[in-house]
Amino acid sequence: MPSSVAKPLHTPSDITASNAAHVADALNAILADTFALYLKTKNFHWHMSGPHFRDYHLMLDDQATQILGVTDEIAERVRKTGNTTLRSIGDIGRRQRIRDNDKEFVSAADMIAELRSDNLALVEALREAKEIVDEAKDNATSGMLDGWTDQAEERAWFLFEASRTG
Numbered sequence: 001m002p003s004s005v006a007k008p009l010h011t012p013s014d015i016t017a018s019n020a021a022h023v024a025d026a027l028n029a030i031l032a033d034t035f036a037l038y039l040k041t042k043n044f045h046w047h048m049s050g051p052h053f054r055d056y057h058l059m060l061d062d063q064a065t066q067i068l069g070v071t072d073e074i075a076e077r078v079r080k081t082g083n084t085t086l087r088s089i090g091d092i093g094r095r096q097r098i099r100d101n102d103k104e105f106v107s108a109a110d111m112i113a114e115l116r117s118d119n120l121a122l123v124e125a126l127r128e129a130k131e132i133v134d135e136a137k138d139n140a141t142s143g144m145l146d147g148w149t150d151q152a153e154e155r156a157w158f159l160f161e162a163s164r165t166g
């Protein structure tokens with residue numbers, strides 16, 4: 001059987017296959033976390049309550065829009081380096097490390113604190129992925145990880161400032 005049939009989604013890349021596979025595993029886990037964070041941010045946007053409703057509701061919508069934009073960049077980076085990416089909500093569920101929050105009620109303060117913690121966990125995962133990516137000499141992914149890290153740190157900063165009580 002010709003290899004193009006055996007691997008119909010193979011994309012040629014000069015990064016060695018095993019290195020690219022390691023990078024893809026790291027990126028697919030980060031993609032699952034990013035989708036989980038996107039939906040939690042929307043969940044809290046929808047279920048926000050209390051005296052800071054308008055500020056928090058709008059801030060979380062801005063953050064969700066930014067996070068959703070990152071998902072496409074991650075997935076397409078995996079494809080560019082010759083691998084396949086996530087295909088379903090089930091695929092996200094099997095890989096995500098950021099946990100869902102299905103509670104009936106979460107206070108505004110707890111929502112802001114949990115999202116800050118999740119964004120900082122994402123920063124840590126991005127930092128770990130960068131080591132794998134740099135080992136593979138995948139410079140473009142490395143640079144993109146820097147941008148995604150900066151955005152997650154910015155979200156954590158906004159969430160921290162929003163949590164101040166005085």
Ligand SMILES: [Fe+2]
Binds near residue numbers: 045061
């Ligand atoms: Fe909305």
